[in-house]
Amino acid sequence: MNGNPGGTIAEDILMICDCDGVLIDSEAIAEHIIADRLKALWPRSDVSDTLRPLLGMRTQPLLERVAAELSCPIDADAIASIDAAVRMGAVQAPMIEGVNDALGAIALRKACASNSNADYVYSALTRTGLIGHFGERVFTADKVPNPKPAPDVYLAAARNLGVAPKHCVVVEDSVTGTRAAVAAGMTVLGFAGAKHIPGDQVHKLLAAGASIVFERMAQLPSLVDSFIIQCTAQKRNVNTNRDFA
Structure with missing residues (x-):
């Protein structure tokens, strides 16, 4: 999987990952x-x-x-x-199994939006090497007015990176984070494969607004590809409608 049909980064589509429970198994x-x-x-x-x-x-x-x-x-x-x-x-928690390969297979700009503080998130991502996927595109609750379940940290990511919320796909493991991303107007892929996840979490994430729930990071690239195809089709329809306006 290369993240989109053309194999190039779609600058107007953004993937946003929570940190704890999605990137770091903490x-x-x-x-x-x-x-x-x-x-x-x-x-x-x-x-x-x-x-x-x-x-x-x-x-x-x-x-x-x-x-x-x-x-x-x-x-x-x-x-x-x-x-x-x-x-x-x-601080010593390992990365989620398979997440590094999954992120590497997705040709989208990626941001991290966490309910933790910036110093912790940067430290965790740097220690695991995952910072290479995000660079400075890290947004944390201590930098916005309200933490999750408020949408602030997700909206900050979209606003700073110049992407419409409807073109953002979010990976979340918690009900709290899912509600925040849904409130921001974003599509949520719920992750239920971390060690802390209880057996009924799939149903809870779906009830909170996740579009789909997956349990293995190897599934993530194809799910993101589906989102990209959907976004591309929507844009094509909008442009077609404008042509006939």
Whole structure:
């Protein structure tokens, strides 16, 4: 697969990848750390079930949401401690299996749009070598007014790179991120192949607005090719309509 029928980069189509759970297999580490810390604070059995659907949010609002849903107390020091532990653990996470080859087979400009901070994302992408696919096209929640599930980080990527949202295809593993990309007016390919993904995630991603859900990165180039063909057909139809206007 070379990403489009002509084999050249389509400058007016953009592929945007989430980082954690799509490029870096760090969400499983984050879930384990957060669950262990919260279970130590609150001796109850429903922590993991409450936590898992919220993965993809930034750590502070995630912890506050879990605390609220379980009616359990959590203070600022505990939040800061857990956030630091998650950052430290995620720093050594490996890349998602097959993602480097998949990205290399797709001839589109690629951006990364993450709910994490810029320093972490650049560090993770540089450490794994994935930065070569993105360069400076990295957009993070600490650089926009509102994190996912708000669409801000995705809209920032499209705006800065001069691509209409409808011509952006997003790869997301979380409900939070999927909702953000859908709110931005983008097409979402849901990834359900990371280690942290629960068995019902396929249905949750589809319910959140993903167009399709896949489980192996080897499937990604052909899915992106289908999106490119669809975009090209839409543009051709628009131009044809203009000719007859």
